[in-house]
Amino acid sequence: MRDWIEDNLLGKVEKPLRYQGNEMNAVHKDWDSTTLRMVFAFPDVYEIGMSHLGLSILYHQANEEPDCLMERVFAPWVDMEGMMRENNIPLFSLESCRPVKDFHGMAFTLQYEMSYSNILNMLDLAGIPLRWWERSDDDPLIFMGGPCAYNPEPLADFADVILIGEGEEMNLEFYQVWADHLRAHGGKMNKKELLDEVVNIPGVYVPRFYDVTYDEAGRVTAVTPNHPDAPRTIVKRFLKHMDNAFFPEKPIVPYLDVIHDRAMLEVQRGCTRGCRFCQAGMLYRPVREKTVGELEEQARNILCNTGHNDLSLTSLSTSDYTSVDILLRSLIAEMAPRNISVSLPSLRVDNFSMNLANEMQKLKKTGLTFAPEAGTQRLRDVINKGVLEANLESVARMAFSSGWSKIKLYFMMGLPTETDEDLDGIAALAYKVIQIGDEIRRENGGKGPSPQVTVSVSGFVPKPFTPFEFEPQVRGEELRRRQRYLRDKIKHKRVTYHYHDSQVSYIEAIFAKGDRRLGQVLYRAWEKGCKFDGWGEYFYMDWWMEAFEECGLDPEFYAYRQIPYDEVLPWDHISCGVRKDYLIREHQKAMRAETTIDCRTGQCHACGACQDLDVKLDLKGGWLRVNTNAVPQD
């Protein structure tokens, strides 16, 4: 099959390397000598999937098991899909170029809601019936995980199994039960029996084992198990410590330039700053850091095995890592002589030491990015973003004096309680930064490029498991008015204004907080041709609206409704550790514009994560010192 595809299709598609595999460090295991054969399916193109650290971790972890094999498949781009359909080529894996249908299992990662239509399309391309009740024992088992799996309800019709939590902790257990099942059944699956077995693994969610009831208004009234072993609440699995956790030291090196074309090293997991819009901050509690020694060792091995010339220290907020100074200095000292740069993907205004930025700058010039998220102190307090205007000003001052000339500011629009005054604040902040830049340039005798600011604004999407899960999204017409309002406010020729499309974020909001009935909508939308919804050019709002209409569901019900605290949420039977009553308390504080201090200072707010999951913050550098200037008080 590979030769035929190379000869007849790849010559005609954009970026043929997307479909060829054979990269350095890709794992090619012997098909016949493994018991459980799975394919990791990333519902987006190769370059995006290969930039994703989670894929790398789970792929290499599975392949280290002697009886497991895991290959990869990505969503073929539209040109390739067209040719595959024309020539009856089913979706095939990268490593062995086998039809995906030949595997025992297909693992989808749910990174963003707008990739759901691609999941359906990939199943169809693979020749696998889309809904679980249409599939036979000979079809692969479809399992899913990742951040969006915490509200997997819109995918309940399509998934056999959803894994809730951190894959490194639970997947091997799941694979072993599955492999034993295969051995006991001569290499075949009896899915009914298999599900009866895996449902007993903590963190495993089998959607069909639950019944959902609704009231006449369409609100969920109860989610009840209909299987004797199905737990009432599925609690996430997670690593108690990151030390000695599996981390791939021989990751795949793509031939094709991918989005993050660098070695990635995860320094910690979790973030407890408690920004109220941030889902990841709630899902991955508590904070667990790796030791400096382990990180140095891993960095050395990864660079030696990949040959990358850039090492990126990743996590939700790397500059919060308690030993970031020590780690960066030691890595830079070791890597600089080999012309390897070290970078942090995101910098925070309030804690980032300019000296470190300068150290990194020595090796590589990149623009500086800050995310104040909101334009006024009041709104920043509502969202609990601990950034003061004074912080931003002093950082901007330091950045310009150290020779940076371009600063990018990220904001969200449509946050709860936002008014036009907050939008004025965005414009004012941008002007302030330019003004600081101009002053410093003048002081330096007008040398160097003129300062430039980019204001990048995205629409706010309320997410489950955040204090804003109860909040409606701002209506589309109103959002567009606010966009125009802000655009008219920003008239400086060195301030660029970018706005991300609001229609996509409407669908995103619906699916983020959706229930099971959205499965039909998704199916209809896919039938109409929806795919690659995250890629502007392939997003067709009309198709989505028609799909809702035809299924008799009201999209506004999902996106634009203020939800009372006592309403049953479609995801209430899933737990990420953080309790609903904590989210309610946080929501109430938000409405009063009261802030909550980071619990890494030693002040626990009893969010539930440490109490219910029996775990503690794991900070290698001790409690955070409270700097009253930088961190708002509780």
Added chain:
Amino acid sequence: MSHLDLMHTWERVIRRSQLPLGFSQGFNPHPKMNFASACAVGTTSDGEYMDIELTRDMPLEEVKEALDRAMPPAFEVTQMKVVEGKVPSLMSIMERASYRLRLEFVDDVTQQQLDAAMEEFFKREEITVFRYKKNSKDKKPVNIRPGVFEIRMEAEGKYAVLHILVQTGNDFNVRPEEVAYGLMSAGMPAVLNVVRIHRNGLYLLDKKGNLITPLDVV
């Protein structure tokens, strides 16, 4: 693979091999390596040349061993030689490239049809194809005839295998698929698809006009 992807791949191979690669000075140091000629995306090749500069002398066998260990599955180093002192860039000295192409026709073709087109091709003084201008949608006519030196063709039903020798280098370059288009303008039946392009080698000319490889020179 694009030229940029190829360069990055090689930089990583050399970094993995732990060889003492030389870097240019300056703010954005570049590894000191050079390629003979860029291959178009989708073209496979048996004959590529590159030079790399190391910061100290090393025995060739050691360099080869280190590279072999670091090489991704689809790459192979076949031969190496030491170059001392300053040398002209590989790109600037290359003169000929040979390719093998597989063509798919709309209908079955015969050897006679192919031979006739070839004869016609060499009889003409001008064979014009259209080339996109850089960063533009406009096309400009190019006469490729003086840059084509050899054509051999074998018919196989709806397919034909084409062996060609063309000019390459900084002054003038003939792309393999252009020869197929040129043959069509000389009466060859319509090609549906250029199925596969493979570069056999890159060459220089010696004083007598024979093909030699860069390794024969140093």
